[in-house]
Amino acid sequence: MKDDWVEKRVLSLAQYIIDTKDTVRGAAKKFGVSKSTVHKDVSERLKELSPFMYEEVRKVLDENKAERHIRGGMATKLKYIKMHQY
Numbered sequence: 001m002k003d004d005w006v007e008k009r010v011l012s013l014a015q016y017i018i019d020t021k022d023t024v025r026g027a028a029k030k031f032g033v034s035k036s037t038v039h040k041d042v043s044e045r046l047k048e049l050s051p052f053m054y055e056e057v058r059k060v061l062d063e064n065k066a067e068r069h070i071r072g073g074m075a076t077k078l079k080y081i082k083m084h085q086y
Contacts, residue, residue, distance in 0.1 A: 009033075010041045014053045017042065023044060023064050 009031070015026055028038045042061070049055045 003053045004031050006041075006045070010045045010049055011053070013038055014046050015058050016049070017060050020054065021060050021063070024061065 013027055013031060016022065016030065020026075022030070024035050024038045024042075028035045031038070042054070042057045046057060
């Protein structure tokens with residue numbers, strides 16, 4: 001890995017996602033980086049640094065992906081409920 005701080009960021013992102021079960025978007029916002037950076041960190045760089053953590057993060061991200069359509073539907077439902085309240 002090129003820089004020590006990149007390795008630290010990768011491991012910090014991975015640990016954060018494992019602990020909080022947060023999405024890539026949520027982790028990106030929390031760490032102040034782009035979604036692309038988070039995705040590259042946890043899908044490519046992490047695999048080299050810590051295969052065990054990579055598998056744990058993969059489980060969380062796969063779960064989030066499977067639930068994404070449900071969260072989107074709930075967000076749309078809430079949007080329309082708020083629109084019709086006024």
